[in-house]
Amino acid sequence: MKKELAWPQFIKNHLIMVGSRPRSHLKRPNWIIVLVFIVFFFLVAAYIYPLRSPSSTCSFFNSQGCSFDGSGSTYSQPPPVQARQLTDAEVESRVVINEILKYYPVQTKVPKVAFLFLTPGSIPFEKLWHMFFQGHEGKFTVYVHASKEKPVHVSSYFVGRDIHSEPVTWGKVSMVEAERRLLANALLDPDNQHFVLLSDSCIPVRRFDFVYNYLLLTSVSFIDSYVDLGPHGNGRYVERMLPEVEKKDFRKGSQWFSMKRQHAIITMADSLYFTKFKHHCRPNMEGNRNCYSDEHYLPTFFNMVDPGGIANWSVTYVDWSERKWHPRSFRAHDITYQLMKKIAYIDESPHYTSDAKKTVVITPCELNGSKRSCYLFARKFYPETQDKLIKLLSNSTTF
């Protein structure tokens, strides 16, 4: 009677049989050969892919994410492949941006807020700003970019703070270039942690301490960024911005930003997207189209590279409710306690779009799920309002 072979012996015998016996000996039924192949296959597989604990995602049938370092941990997955092949310049740009985002913020002993004034000449509200800054020395720095004529300063906080300036034309890229010049100069001071862009018609609507804490105790930049499907929004987009800037990423927003140091550095580092806007978002383009880089470059750029890092509203109030080409400008007779209080306590920001329905999108000013007042500054104010504003804003019990 034939002796039952143990499994290993059985396999060994048949492996030898398959491998070395001459053809004439292959008289055994075919099923044995098939069985031997299956067993052989599993032995090889078991050798290459050793058994793992059931919790492991690594198995012979699902080798994705397997690790072979024996520690049981899986390889960190590489970033997902983009739907569109990025150009070399885009890949290089993303590397720089992501590294900057990774290593910031860097804390300094006494962080400062940089106030960047973009003005044609003298600043009519220097007296008001002086009152605002007084007593807070060491917590702020002032920079003035005067594009037309040398300003005459009346406040000691502004004397000697003019930076090298170039002419600025409304709506042209020279506006963005002036903003970059201001950022670059302010970045030279390592204590500047937050950067606020202001115009000659801007005023503060809250006390210094409130502004300082509001800006420095949040981790975001207040860069306005929204979708406007109408002619003054997406209607300004041209396909020459492709491939880097797609229409779905195009945004509009107020020019008056406030930004964190990391975002100011990223703005300095960017030449790829800036150049795109410089060439393809300008007034009097072909087809009588007008695009204004100061309203689209930063809102689009930050929506693309760090959407979670921006609040999507500007901390500078402006009244577009009249829906004219320029926003409402406040005169002396408009200035009342009620108006200033109303502006200071608004907690929803409206976005007026240019589509056929003239949609107004109202979003609560919310960070981390908690609502807050939206505005720290306001525009546009005629110089004649200053005396009334000084009287009102010195009532520190309200502001």
Ligand SMILES: *[C@@H]1O[C@H](CO)[C@@H](O)[C@H](O)[C@H]1NC(C)=O
């Ligand atoms: C939201 O909360 C986190 C954790 O508490 C904090 O680190 C972050 O700065 C907050 N974001 C803002 C915008 O304040």
Ligand SMILES: *[C@@H]1O[C@H](CO)[C@@H](O)[C@H](O)[C@H]1NC(C)=O
């Ligand atoms: C700003 O908008 C972008 C894009 O819609 C969004 O991803 C981001 O979370 C928003 N930021 C905040 C702070 O809500």
Ligand SMILES: *[C@@H]1O[C@H](CO)[C@@H](O)[C@H](O)[C@H]1NC(C)=O
């Ligand atoms: C100062 O603020 C209080 C309320 O906080 C208000 O009642 C008062 O009228 C204000 N004074 C002036 C001069 O506006």
